[in-house]
Amino acid sequence: MSGEHLEITVEHKPTYGFYILIWLVLMMLTGVTVAVAGINFGNITIATALTIAIIKSYLVLTFFMHLKTETATFKIFVGVALLFLLISIALLFSDYSFL
Amino acid sequence: MHNNGHSVSYLDYKGKHSGIFAWILSTDHKRIDLLYLMASLLFFAVGVTFGFLMRLELIAPGKTIMDAQTYNSFFTLHGIIMIFLFVIPGLPAVFGNFFLPILIGAKDVAFPRINLLSWWLYILGALLAVISVFLPGGPADTGWTFYIPYSIRSTTNVMPALMAAFILGFSSILTGLNFIVTIHRMRAPGMTFFRMPLFAWSLYATAWVQILATPIIGITLLLVSIERAFGVGLFDPALGGDPVLYQHLFWIYSHPAVYIMILPAMGVISEIIPVFSHRTIFGYKFIAFSSLAIALFGSMVWAHHMFTVGMSETAQIIFSLLTFLVAIPSAIKIFNWVATLYKGSISTDAPLLYALGFIFLFSIGGFTGLIQGALSVNMHIHDTSFIVAHFHYVMFGGTGFGIFAAMHYWFPKMFGKMYNMKTAKTGFWFLFVGFNTLYFPMFVMGWLGMPRRYYDYLPEFHIYHLVSTIGSWILIVGLIIMFTNFYKALRSKTSYTAINPWGGETLEWTIQNKPSLENFEVIPTITAGPYEYKDNEENLMKEDS
Amino acid sequence: MSSIAEHTVEHIHRDDVGSRLGMWLFLFTELVLFGGMFLVYAVYRFTYPHEFHVAAKELNTSVGALNTIILLTSSLTIVLSIIAIRKNNKFLSVFFQIFTMVLAFGFLINKYFEWNIKIHHGIFPGSEILLAKGNGEILFFGLYYVMTGLHALHVGIGMLLIEVMTGLTIKGRINSTNYVRLEAAGLYWHLVDIIWIFLFPLFYLIT
Ligand code: HEM
Ligand SMILES: [Cu+2]
Numbered sequence: 084m085s086g087e088h089l090e091i092t093v094e095h096k097p098t099y100g101f102y103i104l105i106w107l108v109l110m111m112l113t114g115v116t117v118a119v120a121g122i123n124f125g126n127i128t129i130a131t132a133l134t135i136a137i138i139k140s141y142l143v144l145t146f147f148m149h150l151k152t153e154t155a156t157f158k159i160f161v162g163v164a165l166l167f168l169l170i171s172i173a174l175l176f177s178d179y180s181f182l
Numbered sequence: 183m184h185n186n187g188h189s190v191s192y193l194d195y196k197g198k199h200s201g202i203f204a205w206i207l208s209t210d211h212k213r214i215d216l217l218y219l220m221a222s223l224l225f226f227a228v229g230v231t232f233g234f235l236m237r238l239e240l241i242a243p244g245k246t247i248m249d250a251q252t253y254n255s256f257f258t259l260h261g262i263i264m265i266f267l268f269v270i271p272g273l274p275a276v277f278g279n280f281f282l283p284i285l286i287g288a289k290d291v292a293f294p295r296i297n298l299l300s301w302w303l304y305i306l307g308a309l310l311a312v313i314s315v316f317l318p319g320g321p322a323d324t325g326w327t328f329y330i331p332y333s334i335r336s337t338t339n340v341m342p343a344l345m346a347a348f349i350l351g352f353s354s355i356l357t358g359l360n361f362i363v364t365i366h367r368m369r370a371p372g373m374t375f376f377r378m379p380l381f382a383w384s385l386y387a388t389a390w391v392q393i394l395a396t397p398i399i400g401i402t403l404l405l406v407s408i409e410r411a412f413g414v415g416l417f418d419p420a421l422g423g424d425p426v427l428y429q430h431l432f433w434i435y436s437h438p439a440v441y442i443m444i445l446p447a448m449g450v451i452s453e454i455i456p457v458f459s460h461r462t463i464f465g466y467k468f469i470a471f472s473s474l475a476i477a478l479f480g481s482m483v484w485a486h487h488m489f490t491v492g493m494s495e496t497a498q499i500i501f502s503l504l505t506f507l508v509a510i511p512s513a514i515k516i517f518n519w520v521a522t523l524y525k526g527s528i529s530t531d532a533p534l535l536y537a538l539g540f541i542f543l544f545s546i547g548g549f550t551g552l553i554q555g556a557l558s559v560n561m562h563i564h565d566t567s568f569i570v571a572h573f574h575y576v577m578f579g580g581t582g583f584g585i586f587a588a589m590h591y592w593f594p595k596m597f598g599k600m601y602n603m604k605t606a607k608t609g610f611w612f613l614f615v616g617f618n619t620l621y622f623p624m625f626v627m628g629w630l631g632m633p634r635r636y637y638d639y640l641p642e643f644h645i646y647h648l649v650s651t652i653g654s655w656i657l658i659v660g661l662i663i664m665f666t667n668f669y670k671a672l673r674s675k676t677s678y679t680a681i682n683p684w685g686g687e688t689l690e691w692t693i694q695n696k697p698s699l700e701n702f703e704v705i706p707t708i709t710a711g712p713y714e715y716k717d718n719e720e721n722l723m724k725e726d727s
Numbered sequence: 728m729s730s731i732a733e734h735t736v737e738h739i740h741r742d743d744v745g746s747r748l749g750m751w752l753f754l755f756t757e758l759v760l761f762g763g764m765f766l767v768y769a770v771y772r773f774t775y776p777h778e779f780h781v782a783a784k785e786l787n788t789s790v791g792a793l794n795t796i797i798l799l800t801s802s803l804t805i806v807l808s809i810i811a812i813r814k815n816n817k818f819l820s821v822f823f824q825i826f827t828m829v830l831a832f833g834f835l836i837n838k839y840f841e842w843n844i845k846i847h848h849g850i851f852p853g854s855e856i857l858l859a860k861g862n863g864e865i866l867f868f869g870l871y872y873v874m875t876g877l878h879a880l881h882v883g884i885g886m887l888l889i890e891v892m893t894g895l896t897i898k899g900r901i902n903s904t905n906y907v908r909l910e911a912a913g914l915y916w917h918l919v920d921i922i923w924i925f926l927f928p929l930f931y932l933i934t
Contacts, residue, residue, distance in 0.1 A: 098810075099807055099810060102803060102806050102807060102810070103803065105803075106799065106800065106802075106803040109799045110796065110799065113792065113795050113796060113799065116928060116932065117788065117792050117932065120788070120928070120932035120933075120934070128932075128933065129928075129933060132928035132929075132932050132933070133925075133928065135928070136924050136925050136927075136928055139924045140921045140924050140925070143802060143917050143920060143921055143924070144917075144921070147802055147803075147806050147913075147917050147920075148913075148914055148917045149910075153747070154744075156366065156748070157747075157748070157751060160748075160751055160752070160755070161751070163390070163394075164394060164755040164758060164759070167394045167395075167481060167759070168758070168759065168762045170481060170482055171398075171434055171481070171762070171766065172766060172769065174482060174484075174485070174497075174500070174501075175430055175434075175766055175769075175770065176769075176770075176773075177494065177496055177497040177500050177501075178426075178430070178485065178493045178494050178496075178497035179494070179770055179773055179774070180494075180773075181494035181495070181496040181497065292742070292745050292749065293749060296749075355756050358752075359749055359752045359753060359756075360749075362748075362752055363745050363748050363749045363752070366745070366748060367742055367744065367745040367748065368745075393752055393755055393756055394755060394756075394759055395759075396756070397756045397757070397759035397760040397762075397763065398759060398760075398762075398763045400760060400763075401759075401760045401761075401763035401764060402763060405764070405767070405873065408873055412852050412853065413852050413853035414852040414853075414869040414872060414873060415852070415862075415865040415866050415868075415869040416767070416866070416869050416870070416873065421858075421862065421865050421866070421869070422775070422861075422862025422863060422865050422866050423866065424770065424771070424774070427767065427770050430766075431763060431766065431767070434763075
């Protein structure tokens, strides 16, 4: 691979506006999550809060962290890391959710 | 620079720094390797000394040479040193550092400076561990497992020990990070993933475990230190915390950690077996993928260390089942190694002896692991010396012998000297016999009820302990024979110039002994897999038809 | 003949993709580090749902929300600084980097006052008021201090990192053809942001 070292990933022309848009969406989601937290949904309160948090992180990962324009390797790597966390929490709760 | 196609060796070139700084500030992966090698062998010697003294204490019932508190500190220090300072860095940081770049046709690892940083963190962690011994308060006595609540109550120097383990974890993470990027980005032209030697594959799988699992123990030990220092309620049952949760977190790392230890050793064996039987490895892809499978399943079995703590029944059954599954990929490897040996033209030099020793001892360790994985049996043998025997068979018989195999295999390449083959074989037999005499009795007495971490015992166990202690002496004689053999070879004036003494087909055997700074004069282009042995395979084909 | 500068090897070899790959791997370790604490949080919340609920009422949602806004904005400004340098606009890039640091500093100030108020109310590890509360609440505040504390530490480290990048940008060592270090610092900064995205609802919004 030594010959290909200076390869530069295909860059779509980056624009300021696009990222400001993403930021606006993130702000909106923050507003929503705070507003919704006031309402008592009972058990699904935490689920809504987490869903919104996941959407927000997805946006940050994909756009701010440029995962979208990286090669498949990067995406698989992130998948592996998340899978590890998922396995850990699922198996951990095999102890705590059953008595 | 050129000298009849022979460049200055990595031991001799002059870099930016001189004197000792040419070493401790070097970013050359081969020099860093030697730093790691020397440091980890030093700690091994210290660890063996603790083990020897513990065995001496156990030679007869009652107090023999030390009191209970000293014994507790000794097994703690022995455990911490052996795990974090010897077997975990033993193969990746030592031999991986030297040979990974060479095996894939690269000049160095991806981040040489981070490589050096990782060594320095290792030394820092080791220093903290040493300091914890001498500070007032006395060395930690919690066992290397730091179980709650004792680890927040013990008045010994638990804090520096925790910090040491934390820092050593980061050293290990950085090595893993370096290796993954090196493998992804620095392979020589033509070196596809499936042309990589199996040692590289095993390091790759190991590196993932290092990166993903180690931070869990890092944070867990950090939480314990914070709890100790500031009285924050986290695990302490007096504050509502859950000690079993601590155990979960501890083993989420520490079970995969045994794969950090064993996977690279399996990689070494996969290098040695085809070379010494002069055959293509049987089932290359199976071995490669089984490393990944072990890394994956290995992160799903941690709670088999906790069957007696009162987990939910569901959890017990799941973890027991998964434990049986994780044995499959290991068994695949053993099957493939044996299949490679079959009909090979075998040369029984020292590296192969150690590799066979590995297979034998690791198999015993693995099978007894399955025995412990069965729920009902586990209740009977949990926390007995059966467990101590099991993990020594895996960690010492497995990883330890793997390290010795690697030393005998790569010694001529690294140092341009050759050890005495006969002495090496004698050393092996002492080690092998000593090992089994030392640890096999522990299986028996554990089965009969001898608890672990006890400095005293009932008279009926005396005979087993006596035999075991004698075994430790035989083993230590073996170690002395092995290391003096190496030492003599290093001191000898005759240098060894044959670049391919064993007939290997991987890249390290194509370059000069004591490789140069950049390893290769010209980066090679790879056109075939690592263990072709075409001539020999053709002969076999003829025989068969 | 035998004098070879070790460093030549490194400098010839420049691999931006590799550097980013390395950075991502490092981020995973940070992710798992916090992941471990989230595991602890999850188990204790599962064990003491009611007490967590009560304890969370002590936290000030507006302060948390403000800090969320600050961090999200700083995530934007660091992205913008990278675009600026790619467009060879050094001035704008430095401006955005400094802006990011100011925001980070604001976050820490905010955090400082938040903790200060808690401590004034007598809620801190080992305090009598806290120990008088139920086990679940002790654990909640234990986790609150440790998790937001470690997160704040990361904000601080991120600030220092960006500061170094600003220096390099001004010196021209980070420029429109070589900006991978700024990208790496940016990645780190976004991760700190993502962790906060989860800390915020789990501590401030479960009332
Ligand atoms: C690669 C080599 C070795 C490794 C990785 C290793 C690892 C360990 C570990 C992790 C423990 C458990 C410590 C604890 O309970 O907290 C242990 C205990 C022990 N080891 Fe080793 N060890 C090795 C070599 C040796 C040697 C060479 C000896 C004897 C000469 C030895 C004798 C013992 C003894 C007596 C115990 C204490 C058992 C007990 O009371 O529970 N080990 N070892
Ligand atoms: Cu295990």
